[in-house]
Structure formats: structure tokens, C-alpha cells
Amino acid sequence: MNDAYKSTIERANIICEVLPYIRKYSGKTLVIKYGGNAMNDEAVTTTILQDIAALKIVGVNPILVHGGGPEINRLLDRLGIQSKFKNGLRVTDEQTMEVAQMILCGKINKNIVGELNSMGVKAIGLCGKDSQLIKAENLDPELGFVGKITEINAKLLEILAKDEFIPVIASIATDDKGNSYNVNADVAAAAIGAAMHAEKLLFLSDIDGIMANKDNSDSLIKRINVSALRKMIDDGSVSGGMVPKAKSCIDAIERGINSVFILNGTLPHSILLELFTDDGVGTMIEKDN
Numbered sequence: 218m219n220d221a222y223k224s225t226i227e228r229a230n231i232i233c234e235v236l237p238y239i240r241k242y243s244g245k246t247l248v249i250k251y252g253g254n255a256m257n258d259e260a261v262t263t264t265i266l267q268d269i270a271a272l273k274i275v276g277v278n279p280i281l282v283h284g285g286g287p288e289i290n291r292l293l294d295r296l297g298i299q300s301k302f303k304n305g306l307r308v309t310d311e312q313t314m315e316v317a318q319m320i321l322c323g324k325i326n327k328n329i330v331g332e333l334n335s336m337g338v339k340a341i342g343l344c345g346k347d348s349q350l351i352k353a354e355n356l357d358p359e360l361g362f363v364g365k366i367t368e369i370n371a372k373l374l375e376i377l378a379k380d381e382f383i384p385v386i387a388s389i390a391t392d393d394k395g396n397s398y399n400v401n402a403d404v405a406a407a408a409i410g411a412a413m414h415a416e417k418l419l420f421l422s423d424i425d426g427i428m429a430n431k432d433n434s435d436s437l438i439k440r441i442n443v444s445a446l447r448k449m450i451d452d453g454s455v456s457g458g459m460v461p462k463a464k465s466c467i468d469a470i471e472r473g474i475n476s477v478f479i480l481n482g483t484l485p486h487s488i489l490l491e492l493f494t495d496d497g498v499g500t501m502i503e504k505d506n
Contacts, residue, residue, distance in 0.1 A: 238493040243276040245416035246378055247492075250406035252284030252325075254423035255482030265421065266329065268488035269383065270336040278378040281340075282386045282409060284402030285325040289317050305458045306356075306363055309399040314362040317399050318344075321387040329385050340383040345390035346397065348373050351405060353390035353398045364390040364398025366405065369412035378413070407465035411472035418469050419491065420462055421482030426500030427455065427463070439497070442505045443467050466502045477502040 249269065256262050272279045286307070293300050293316055301308040309317065322344040333340035345351025350373060353364030377384045386409065388402035403420060410418040427446065429436040431454065441449075446463055449455045455463045466477040480487045480499035490498045 235493040239275045239277075242272070242416065242492065244278070246278045246280065246413050247272065247417050247419065248280045248282065248406055248410035248413065248415045249419045249421065249488065250282045250284070250402055251421040251482055252282075252402050253286045255421050256283075256285070256325075257287065257423075258483060261483055261485050263332065264485040265482060265488060266332050267336060268486055270333055270338045271489065272492075273338045273383050280374060280378055280384045280386065280409060280413065280415075281329070282388060282402055282406040283321075283325060283329060284388055285321050288325060289313075289320050292316050292320060303357075303360060305461045306360055306401060307399060308359070309361040309363050311362070314397055314399060318389050318397055322346075322389055326385060326387045333383060333385065338383055339381050340385050341377060342385050342387070344387040345400070345405070346395070349391060350374070350386065351388075351390040351400065351408070352392060353400055354392060355398070362396070362398050364392075364400045366390060366400055366408045369408050371409075371412040374409065374413055401461050401465075403462045403465040404468075407469040407472075407474075407477075410469050410474050410477075415474055417492075418466075418474050418477045419488065420466070420477070420479045421487065422462065422479060423481065423483050424459075424479075425481045425498075426479045427459075427502075429454075431456070438500050440501045440503060442503055443470050444505050446502060470502060470504055 269279050269281060290300050298312055326342045330340045330342040343350055348370055350370045351366060352368040353366050356363045356365040374384055388400050388405040390398040390400045425437050427438045427441055429438055446467060450460060450463055469477050478491055478499050478501050480491055487498055
């Protein structure tokens with residue numbers, strides 16, 4: 218048996234191995250949050266979007282929620298506007314809100330949509346202001362225009378996701394008066410996942426997952442339940458920008474999502490590796506039982 222034939226057999230075996238997973242997720246809704254530092258490498262981003270396109274092609278219903286903090290920071294710096302954060306959330310005055318909306322809803326959202334469409338699927342770009350997709354109220358006066366999500370227009374997403382479209386959602390929300398609010402993309406993804414009764418929620422970050430020791434990259438926790446994760450938040454083992462992500466994971470589980478994952482979105486094809494292999498590549502958060 219020559220090397221070329223062996224290689225062909227290996228590829229055929231891989232296809233056979235993923236078929237049960239395709240059957241498992243066919244017709245199911247998966248919510249994927251992607252953004253921030255995980256999006257810095259364009260080549261890797263392309264592989265992640267290829268994963269999402271592939272999911273749609275094989276009958277899964279992916280919904281993509283994205284952030285874009287680093288790009289917002291870069292434009293704020295160019296404009297001479299200082300970035301401030303409180304408990305991992307961006308303090309958002311009127312100028313910062315305008316910049317965030319421009320970057321998230323304009324540049325990043327449409328770039329993602331365009332690239333997905335070029336892969337042979339039909340992506341549609343949305344933000345929370347479209348048909349009041351994400352409704353919010355002020356979270357904390359000290360944070361400015363930062364929103365607390367009050368309602369998700371699940372009907373709109375169901376129409377799109379269960380048809381031939383991939384919704385791509387920028388994390389800008391609105392209220393009944395049409396005001397814009399900056400909402401944490403992790404929180405938005407968790408709220409959307411819960412409203413859609415998603416099978417799984419995947420957070421793509423720039424780290425491998427939850428670490429037992431945040432200073433040791435080899436201390437990845439493969440599985441953790443809600444109580445243990447809450448304890449890690451309380452004792453400071455999970456801190457900084459990981460706190461809203463971890464709390465979003467807990468919230469999603471408590472609101473009915475079967476399982477939540479934190480993956481390293483800087484790894485090529487991390488979505489397919491997590492969903493279509495036995496071992497996975499990140500941390501799975503599950504119920505206490």
C-alpha cells in the first residue's frame with residue numbers, strides 16, 4: 218500500500234468518525250461567541266469561519282455573536298479617547314458608544330458576513346437594534362451606556378437560523394426609545410443561547426479555557442461544574458476579563474443550555490475539534506450533577 222493510498226484511507230476514516238457527531242447536531246442550534254484578541258490572526262479567523270460555514274452546510278444551525286474590543290481600543294487611541302474598565306466591563310460615554318457601534322456594527326460585522334458569504338453560505342449581519350433583537354436597560358450609571366439585557370427577540374433568530382441563514386450579531390443593544398447600549402458580547406451570547414434553547418454555547422477566547430492556576434498554561438481544566446466555577450470566581454482564581462465570561466457560562470447553564478465551552482479561538486478549526494472529536498480542546502462547563 219503506497220503512501221498516497223494510506224493518506225486517502227486516513228481521510229476516509231476521519232469522515233466516518235465525524236458522521237455520528239454530524240447526526241447528533243443536525244437540526245440543533247449552536248451559539249458561538251467569537252471576538253476580541255481571538256480575532257487578531259486573519260488566517261486563523263478564516264478557519265473559524267470555515268468551521269461555522271461547514272456546520273451550516275451539514276445541517277446545524279449556528280448563530281455567531283461577536284465582539285471587537287481590541288479594534289475599539291485602537292480607534293479610541295487614535296481619537297485620543299482614554300479606555301476605562303470596571304470589573305471587566307468597558308466604561309462607555311457618548312463618544313465611546315459611537316465608536317463601539319461604528320466598529321462592531323459597521324466594520325467587523327460586515328467583514329465577517331462578507332467572508333462567510335464567500336464560503337457558499339448565506340450570512341446576515343445584525344445588531345441588537347435590528348427589530349429590537351437585543352433589548353436592554355442601563356446596567357450601572359457609573360458605566361455609562363452599558364446595558365443589562367432584558368429581552369431577546371428569539372422569534373427573529375428562529376426564522377433566520379432554521380432557514381438558510383447564519384445570523385451574525387454585533388453586541389449592541391437598544392431600549393424602547395432607540396438608545397444604544399454597549400453589552401458584553403459574552404453576556405449577549407449567553408442570553409441569546411438561553412432564549413434559543415441552544416444545544417451548546419461556545420465561547421472562543423485567546424486562552425485554552427479555565428485554568429486551575431492562571432499562571433500555568435498546563436493546568437487546563439477539561440470539565441468543571443457550576444459550583445466549582447463559582448468558587449473559583451469568589452476566591453480570585455478566575456479574575457479580570459474572565460469573570461464576565463465565567464458568569465455568562467454559569468448563567469447560560471442555569472437558564473437551560475445543556476453545556477457551555479470555552480475554547481482557544483486562536484487555534485485553527487477549534488470549533489470542529491471541539492464538536493467532532495472525543496477529547497475536545499477546551500473547558501466544558503456543566504450542571505452540578
